[in-house]
Amino acid sequence: MSSALCFRRLVSSPLKKLHLHHRNLLHPFSSSTTNTTKTTTTTNENNKPSHQQPLPPPIQVSLTESAGRGVFATRRIGVGDLIHTAKPLLSHPTYSSLYNVCYFCLKKLSNKTQTIQFCSNECKQQAKEFYSVEERVDWSAYDEHCRKQGLKYPLLVKRLACMVASGAASAECLDILQPARLSTEMILEMENEFSLLKSCLMKVDFKDEEIAFLTKQWYIGVLARIRINSFRVELAGGLYEDLFLSAVASVEAEASVGNAVYMLPSFYNHDCENVNAKLKALRDIEQGEELRICYIDASMDQSARQTILFEGFGFRCSCMRCVSGD
Numbered sequence: 462m463s464s465a466l467c468f469r470r471l472v473s474s475p476l477k478k479l480h481l482h483h484r485n486l487l488h489p490f491s492s493s494t495t496n497t498t499k500t501t502t503t504t505n506e507n508n509k510p511s512h513q514q515p516l517p518p519p520i521q522v523s524l525t526e527s528a529g530r531g532v533f534a535t536r537r538i539g540v541g542d543l544i545h546t547a548k549p550l551l552s553h554p555t556y557s558s559l560y561n562v563c564y565f566c567l568k569k570l571s572n573k574t575q576t577i578q579f580c581s582n583e584c585k586q587q588a589k590e591f592y593s594v595e596e597r598v599d600w601s602a603y604d605e606h607c608r609k610q611g612l613k614y615p616l617l618v619k620r621l622a623c624m625v626a627s628g629a630a631s632a633e634c635l636d637i638l639q640p641a642r643l644s645t646e647m648i649l650e651m652e653n654e655f656s657l658l659k660s661c662l663m664k665v666d667f668k669d670e671e672i673a674f675l676t677k678q679w680y681i682g683v684l685a686r687i688r689i690n691s692f693r694v695e696l697a698g699g700l701y702e703d704l705f706l707s708a709v710a711s712v713e714a715e716a717s718v719g720n721a722v723y724m725l726p727s728f729y730n731h732d733c734e735n736v737n738a739k740l741k742a743l744r745d746i747e748q749g750e751e752l753r754i755c756y757i758d759a760s761m762d763q764s765a766r767q768t769i770l771f772e773g774f775g776f777r778c779s780c781m782r783c784v785s786g787d
């Protein structure tokens with residue numbers, strides 16, 4: 462599915478605000494949640510401005526009435542304001558873009574070759590740890606299986622496995638995200654993929670403690686979270702933090718250069734209305750409103766939207782547009 466990210470206002474409903482959640486959710490992760498334009502000014506004893514600090518992003522994660530956790534405005538957000546940027550926890554190019562984009566930040570490369578490339582020394586450095594693990598392994602059996610089946614999420618699991626084995630990420634870093642509900646068929650498929658991944662890694666002499674995290678339960682838990690929380694990255698051209706500006710919530714793979722998982726953006730719920738805003742508020746948003754994004758192509762009819770949302774994300778959408786039958 463494809464659509465621009467959009468922020469929507471829902472019919473106002475009383476919020477159960479969990480400020481504690483907000484702090485706990487944002488602190489342990491590196492999702493960059495910078496507010497763009499506004500700053501606070503403190504004054505010293507002479508009443509002169511002493512220094513300016515950016516305000517925290519104007520959002521918090523709280524419980525919604527019927528959609529689990531969601532993202533709410535903590536203050537009024539003016540039209541045109543950039544709400545936040547987000548640095549991916551995890552990203553990977555698609556197989557078809559493997560040699561066209563930077564292996565770390567997914568930026569388009571001007572110089573295409575038939576090898577993995579990084580767009581800058583900085584990306585090379587940032588990828589150094591997980592890439593040194595990845596290079597030690599012959600992934601052909603795993604990759605062949607994923608290519609044949611047209612699977613994209615296992616690439617993100619493979620990268621996370623290398624990040625964890627190299628010490629660049631914690632094995633639990635996605636635990637806070639909501640997992641997809643899985644059918645028996647899906648679990649069987651994932652068990653099969655897990656065996657392939659493990660057999661690739663077992664051919665290399667890793668220390669036991671380096672791959673102790675790699676259990677069937679870990680693999681399935683990570684994949685179940687990636688399934689409903691990953692974003693499709695389209696034309697990555699800017700900064701790594703701003704990949705989110707080129708990302709759309711998606712369960713389909715076409716026309717993308719890669720996929721990425723972000724922390725804070727994973728808490729945005731869905732609404733079928735698409736106002737065509739991209740992280741910038743297209744209209745004023747009042748304090749306490751829930752901010753939602755459109756996970757799918759909003760131009761589809763109601764029945765197609767309902768089917769995709771149920772099959773891809775496991776919920777029946779009851780937004781204003783769906784309720785009105787549009």
Ligand SMILES: C[S@@+](CC[C@H](N)C(=O)[O-])C[C@H]1O[C@@H](n2cnc3c(N)ncnc32)[C@H](O)[C@@H]1O
Pocket residue numbers: 527528529530531638639689690727728729730731732774775776777778779780
């Ligand atoms: C990416 S997560 C959004 C954050 C999630 N609510 C949480 O608590 O972590 C997607 C999941 O949120 C829930 N969700 C999102 N939008 C919804 C909606 N419009 N109605 C009902 N549930 C929704 C569904 O369970 C969906 O699979």
